[in-house]
Amino acid sequence: MAKTQKVSFKLNGKPVEATVEARELLIYTLREKLAHTGPHIGCETSHCGACTVDLDGMSVKSCTVLTVQCEGAELTTIEGMEQGGALHALQQAFHEEHGLQCGYCTPGMITRAYRLLKENPNPSEQDIRKGIAGNLCRCTGYQNIVKAVQSAAKKLAAAR
Amino acid sequence: MSQTAELKEREQKLQGMGTSLLRKEDARFIRGQGSYVADIKMPGMLFGAIVRSPYAHARIKGIDKAKALACPGVVAVLTAADLKPVKLDWMPTVGGDVQAVLADQKVHFQYQDVAMVLATDRAAAYDGVALVEVDYEELPAIVDPKKALLKDAPVLREDIVDKKDLTHGPRTHPNHIFTWEAGDKAAADAAFKNAPITVREEILNPRVHPCPLETCGCVASFNKATGYLTLYVTTQIPHLFRTVLAMLSGIAESKIRVVGGDIGGGFGNKVPVYPGYVVATVASIVTGVPVKWIESRIDNISTTGFARDYHGVGELAADKDGRIKGLRFTALADHGAFNSHVSATKFPAGLFSICTGSYAIPNTYCRVDAVFTNKAPGGVAYRCSLRVTEAIYLIERMMDVLAQKVGVDKAEIRRRNFVKAEQFPYTTGFGWTLDSGNYHAALDKVLKAVDYEGLRREQAAKRADPKSPTLMGIGISTFTEIVGAGPTKVCDILGVGLFDSCEIRVHPTGGVIARLGTMTQGQGHSTTYAQIIATELGLPASDIVVEEGDTDKAPYGAGTWGSRSTPVSGAATAVAARKIKDKAKKIAAHLLEVAEGDLEWEIDRFKVKGNPSQFKTMKELCLVSHTGNLPAGMEQGLNAVAYYDPPNLTFPFGAYLCVVDIDKFTGEVKVRRFYALDDCGTRINPMIIDGQVHGGLTEAFAVAMGQQLPFDESGNHLGNSLMDYFLPTAVETPAWETDHTVTPCPHHPLGAKGVAESPHVGGIPCFSNAVIDAFAHLGVTHMDMPHSAYRVWQKCNALGLNKR
The missing domain is CATH 3.30.365.10 (Aldehyde oxidase/xanthine dehydrogenase, molybdopterin binding domain)
Incomplete structure (x- = not known):
């Protein structure tokens, strides 16, 4: 067995610990060791974004981050979006605007949109299209995803 | 409330056909709680990774597993030689040909499956793949189909070189598969001869790939004690898949369960039965533990279901x-x-x-x-x-x-x-x-x-x-x-007609479960089928649950491809619902003490014609159907199954x-x-x-x-x-x-x-x-x-x- 080490970080607000080989990618630690199967694997080359998670306030593709890089980090995944039993505005909007079909890209897409709206709370359609360009969807043609992000942005603004 | 408003409200409550009902399936996906094959983890599960050919055409002179087997975590390495005793080194195809499950003596395309390494975890399996040594002798390859039938073209399929016919007519060259034609050539030729205007163009549909966001994969789990095989798999055709597995493995079809689960897009790519599934199944039968195999993206684009060309x-x-x-x-x-x-x-x-x-x-x-x-x-x-x-x-x-x-x-x-x-x-x-x-x-x-x-x-x-x-x-x-x-008189795969099915069970309080032979990959079947039943039976779509993809639960059907779900299974759903409605009508007539002909249907109830205060709602009839207060000789329950063979x-x-x-x-x-x-x-x-x-x-x-x-x-x-x-x-x-x-x-x-x-x-x-x-x-x-x-x-x- 190759050498392993312990890594500790916060996952959706809770401290967690994992023992990993240095080569282990974050997506595998999340999915196989920490039972967070929301983020998916679509390419393992950073192109599709199905594995997108939020790492210290940045959207990252967890298929190209080593778990050992996450020591002390704060991570948010799709599983951390629902707060106190209430869906995040983006989750609700994806449902209401039919912004998903097979659901495979959805966790990464919502997690990316979550950061996008933190960076730019009032994005134009073009801002949204550019902002989610790192997340591929094969089903929806993006039109309803864009509508969902716009709708969530409005609801979040109204709640502020 | 006016009568029209009341009717409208009752209709809206159903959320039936024609309404843009929000999707029932979304709830799990927006929370990251979908259940895709790659999410499955079972005790003792081994991970399989495939050794693939670097050459498009080569003879395999030898395979040395020793170094791979010495790798920590590696449990076994399977090659064609290991599949031979169970006669699964080759498998028949739907096109009347045979296909190598693992390459036997020759590889015929780059990235072809040559061996599967089984290990206790994913990383170890890939470590093992890198250590399997295959000795190849490269052969000239045919890439351009226009060169395949040249006189001096290399013969690709030595295994079938003597076969004169691959079930679709005579072959004219070792690299020829079939020539298929339709229509009237003589009439067409005559029309061209006499026409003032003719046009001709060479038009290519290039080789492409459907590339769903989720790649293909499976978890095969064979229980040695019971002899049951369960396969969780990315498939658009769970029932046909089970039939193929029974044909290949010799296991009784009743002892095989295929589960589709959530599928991350298909677009045709998840119709075929791929070698990886077969090897993982054999591996589970041999080892007695579950075996997981998940494609990489490169595996997916290189080896599974392309289109066109x-x-x-x-x-x-x-x-x-x-x-x-x-x-x-x-x-x-x-x-x-x-x-x-x-x-x-x-x-x-x-x-x-x-x-x-x-x-x-x-x-x-x-x-x-x-x-x-x-x-x-x-x-x-x-x-x-x-x-x-x-x-x-x-x-x-x-x-x-x-x-x-x-x-x-x-x-x-x-x-x-x-x-x-x-x-x-x-x-x-x-x-x-x-x-x-x-x-x-x-x-x-x-x-x-x-x-x-x-x-x-x-x-x-x-x-x-x-x-x-x-x-x-x-x-x-x-x-x-x-x-x-399609119509079974013209459409079958491996002898199984392409009908489809729906089974509906209505519970005493009006909840409904419907099971179908199709398999959603994102098309929203749970919502669409529920809406059909809602309109047909007058029960709210919100209380109708749709299940597909588990062959132990759903009736037989040919799956979801070729836009066949609504045309075939949607029809089966309507037919099954109408059988239930017919029975409910008999119960309503019995309760209201009128002839069936005196009743008319209105949204969610049967009414006595000309006496609107006399009616029985579908919800009431659901409960009554589970009592003894039924017409003489009628069995309890409101259940039906329909197998629909489309006329066209x-x-x-x-x-x-x-x-x-x-x-x-x-x-x-x-x-x-x-x-x-x-x-x-x-x-x-x-x-x-x-x-x-x-x-x-x-x-x-x-x-x-x-x-x-x-x-x-x-x-x-x-x-x-x-x-x-x-x-x-x-x-x-x-x-x-x-x-x-x-x-x-x-x-x-x-x-x-x-x-x-x-x-x-x-x-x-x-x-x-x-x-x-x-x-x-x-x-x-x-x-x-x-x-x-x-x-x-x-x-x-x-x-x-x-x-x-």
Whole structure:
């Protein structure tokens, strides 16, 4: 067995610990060791974004981050979006605007949109299209995803 | 409350057909709680990874497992030699051929499966893969299908060199698979001889890949104590898959359970039975523990279910006004290394003979010659019915070519040749009976919506202005699809007819569970089927649960592909619901002490005619059906199952229009506008239909503008990661405008036709026609897709358009 080490970080607000080989990618630690199967694997080359998670306030593709890089980090995944039993505005909007079909890209897409709206709370359609360009969807043609992000942005603004 | 308001409220409560009910399946997906195959973890589970060939054509001289077996975590390495004793080193294909499960003595395409390494975890399995030493002797490869039948071409399939026939007629060369033809060649030839106008064009549908976001994979779990095999697998056809597994393994079909689970997109890629599934199954049977195998993206693009690779020649003969008098379409089909093309037994070239499209064309002939090459096998229908995109691409391109030759507008050439509304049902020269349609109305609606005349005026002005930095193209596609396979008298796979099924159980308090033989991959079946039942039974869609994909639970069906779910299983759902409704009516008549004929149905209840205060709601009848207060001799319960064998396929159609602006200096194509009118008959959930159209158009855009699997002369794959293979992002994907007409299908119980593949089939020629139309005034009649900026720039450059 190759050498392993312990890594500790916060996952959706809770401290967690994992023992990993240095080569282990974050997506595998999340999915196989920490039972967070929301983020998916679509390419393992950073192109599709199905594995997108939020790492210290940045959207990252967890298929190209080593778990050992996450020591002390704060991570948010799709599983951390629902707060106190209430869906995040983006989750609700994806449902209401039919912004998903097979659901495979959805966790990464919502997690990316979550950061996008933190960076730019009032994005134009073009801002949204550019902002989610790192997340591929094969089903929806993006039109309803864009509508969902716009709708969530409005609801979040109204709640502020 | 007024009576109308009360009726409306009751109807709205049902959320039945015609309403844009939000999807039931979303709740788990937006929370990251979908259950895909890769999410499954079982105690003691081993992970399988596949050793793949670096060569497209080579002899295997030896395989040394020793180093891999010494690798920590590696449990076993399986090769063809290990599969031989259980007779699973080769497997039969649906195309009448055999396919190597693991390469036996020879590899026939790059990345072909050679061995599977089993290890206690994923990383160890891949460590093992790197340590399996395979000794290859490289052989000359055939990459270009046009060279496959040359006299001195290398023989690819030595294992079947003596087979004169692969179930589809005589073979004329060791690399020849079949020649299939339809229509009347003599009549077509005569029409061409006598016609004042003929056109001919070579038109390629290049090799592409459906590339769903989730790759293929499975978890095979064989229980040695009970002899039961459970396979969790990314499949669009769980029941047929179980039948194939029973045929291959010899395990009784009753002891095999196939579970589809949540599927991350299919688009045809998840129809075939791949070697990885078979090896993982054998591995679980041998080891007695669950075995998981999940493809990488490169595995997926390189080895599983490609599409197209049809090298076509289109010919039309017409009178001087462009009225078509004859059609000859042929295609050379590159089937790769094994004939595992997905097709119904009687249709080796799929439904290619739908190639007369929306037009009334006499004297038709078509032929497809299929050949072996050193490329991956397993051609699937990428978001279309079998070979329909290939056929419709040809006819829709050729209509433009003909318009240019005759010198008439591209909308007008279509009008002159459409099957007229009053001609339906219309039987084509190839024998398909188009059941319904209204093509003129659909096209006219689109042309009006986009101000077609205005667009043509703008284009003429641009063409007249040499200083214009852009070219403007207008593409039209007026397609007819053929979906909903299909009638068992003509459609079967491995002898199993392509009917489908629905079983409905109504519980005492009005909750309903429905189980079907189809398999959703994102199409929203849980919602659509529930809406059908809601309307048919007058019970709210919110209380109707739909289950698919678990062969232990659902009745037998042929799965979801070829837009067959609504045409076939949607029909089965209506038929099953109507059986239940008939029984409920008998109970209502018994309770109200009237004859059945005295009752009428109203939204959610049976009423006594002329006495509206006397009624029984469906909800009441659900409970009564579980009591002893029933008509004499009637059994308890409100359950039904229906197996639906469609009398015909369905023929959804549409009229699409695309406007592009092309930068003369960079070749970049900008889609200014895309207007898509679809007629899928009765519309069950308009929101879901629009979503399907958006997705299909985006996949059409991908194919037309950028997708192609490239190979070098040695058969090396040059584009098998998402670095190279074009999947559009939100930035380049155009905005879609959708519209519809409704021409119900006369033979479907609900009048529905299916929709999700129309935008792919109709969209691809629309994009191509738009790009080529931009160059039409310069005498250009055809450009092969994909229309990448580089290729379009090459055309601009060749024509000298990029000179300042």
